[in-house]
Amino acid sequence: MKTGTLDIKKxxxxxxxLKAIGNPLRIAIIDxxxxxxxxxxxxxxxxxxxxxxLVSHNLLNMKLxxxxxxxxxxKNIFYRLKLKEVLKVIECMENCDMEDL
Amino acid sequence: MKTGTLDIKKxxxxxxxLKAIGNPLRIAIIDxxxxxxxxxxxxxxxxxxxxxxLVSHNLLNMKLxxxxxxxxxxKNIFYRLKLKEVLKVIECMENCDMEDL
DNA sequence: TGAATATATAAACATATATTCATATGTTAC
DNA sequence: GTAACATATGAATATATGTTTATATATTCA
Numbered sequence: 534m535k536t537g538t539l540d541i542k543k544x545x546x547x548x549x550x551l552k553a554i555g556n557p558l559r560i561a562i563i564d565x566x567x568x569x570x571x572x573x574x575x576x577x578x579x580x581x582x583x584x585x586x587l588v589s590h591n592l593l594n595m596k597l598x599x600x601x602x603x604x605x606x607x608k609n610i611f612y613r614l615k616l617k618e619v620l621k622v623i624e625c626m627e628n629c630d631m632e633d634l
Numbered sequence: 635m636k637t638g639t640l641d642i643k644k645x646x647x648x649x650x651x652l653k654a655i656g657n658p659l660r661i662a663i664i665d666x667x668x669x670x671x672x673x674x675x676x677x678x679x680x681x682x683x684x685x686x687x688l689v690s691h692n693l694l695n696m697k698l699x700x701x702x703x704x705x706x707x708x709k710n711i712f713y714r715l716k717l718k719e720v721l722k723v724i725e726c727m728e729n730c731d732m733e734d735l
Numbered sequence: 736t737g738a739a740t741a742t743a744t745a746a747a748c749a750t751a752t753a754t755t756c757a758t759a760t761g762t763t764a765c
Numbered sequence: 766g767t768a769a770c771a772t773a774t775g776a777a778t779a780t781a782t783g784t785t786t787a788t789a790t791a792t793t794c795a
Contacts, residue, residue: 534659535683537666539728541658544665547727548658555653556753558635560645565638574772582636587754589773608762608771618730622723626648627640629719657783675742688784690743709741709792737795744789751782759774765767 553598554619558583559591563623566601566614573609654699655720659684660692664724667702667715674710 536544554563561581566572572580578588592612595601602615614620637645655664662682667673673681679689693713696702703716715721 534662535681536662537681538669539662539665539724543728544661545658547724548656548661550656550727550730551652551661551723552656555649555651555656557642557646557649558753560649560652561635561637561640564640564645568639575770580636580638584755585772586756586774589771590754593773605762605772608769610772616730618726621726622652623640623648625719625722625726626651627644629651629717659783676740685785686742687744687786690741691784694743706742706791709739711742738793739795740791740793742789742791745787747784747786749782749784751780753780754778756777757775759772761772762770764769 549598550600550616550619551622553595553600554622556591558587559595560623562588562591562595563600563614563619566612567620571611571613573611575609577612650699651701651717651720652723654696654701655723657692659688660696661724663689663692663696664701664715664720667713668721672712672714674712676710678713 534541539547554560558581562577565577565580574585574589574592577592578585581588592601592603596603596612600614600616600619601612603610603612635642655661659682663678666678666681675686675690675693678693679686682689693702693704697704697713701715701717701720702713704711704713
């Protein structure tokens with residue numbers, strides 16, 4: 534594959550990130566971390582009413598990709614947004630009118 | 635699943651669109667359509683050095699989702715960006731420093 | 736009509752992703 | 766030490782996605 538104005542590395546990087554956050558639960562996680570700065574897994578799980586394990590999988594997934602960061606404090610592990618740009622991305626998309634499929 | 639500040643519909647919509655464009659070839663397609671306004675399938679295929687069929691699949695995919703639009707002119711079918719917001723999304727992501735995986 | 740061109744479609748396949756469940760690990764308090 | 770809690774991990778599974786190949790459809794032009 535060739536590319537146009539963006540070089541191939543940038544194309545891949547952009548695709549990588551968008552794919553990484555392109556999932557309802559992960560968008561919701563990012564959204565609660567927009568408001569709360571830092572949250573424990575159990576707290577995210579509780580707020581989103583999603584299984585602990587599922588939340589954990591997705592948190593680790595995004596951490597691995599550099600989107601989130603975490604630190605332990607006692608029994609809890611607190612996650613926070615690392616790649617703040619994803620907030621802008623979500624804001625960009627919030628108000629566009631799509632024919633709902 | 636519950637959600638935070640965004641309602642569940644918006645969360646799903648945002649995820650839907652980001653997932654839809656989160657692929658290197660599709661980012662590259664959007665990128666050439668940023669510069670060219672309107673392009674035939676064969677021209678996109680040629681510029682990106684990607685198989686006609688693969689390009690066609692991805693164009694139709696994005697058209698179905700409301701991201702692109704197309705019109706026929708003789709033997710050619712010209713595609714164009716419909717959901718311009720995706721350009722902003724890509725721009726948002728262009729310059730963030732990710733630890734490359 | 737038939738040849739040439741452009742695009743779409745469908746089948747087949749490999750690979751990736753989302754989700755659940757059960758279990759392991761790490762931490763605190765007793 | 767053990768109990769209780771928080772989180773991670775791994776297996777298993779269903780489903781979705783990306784890609785190729787071959788073929789069908791539409792259009793133009795001779």
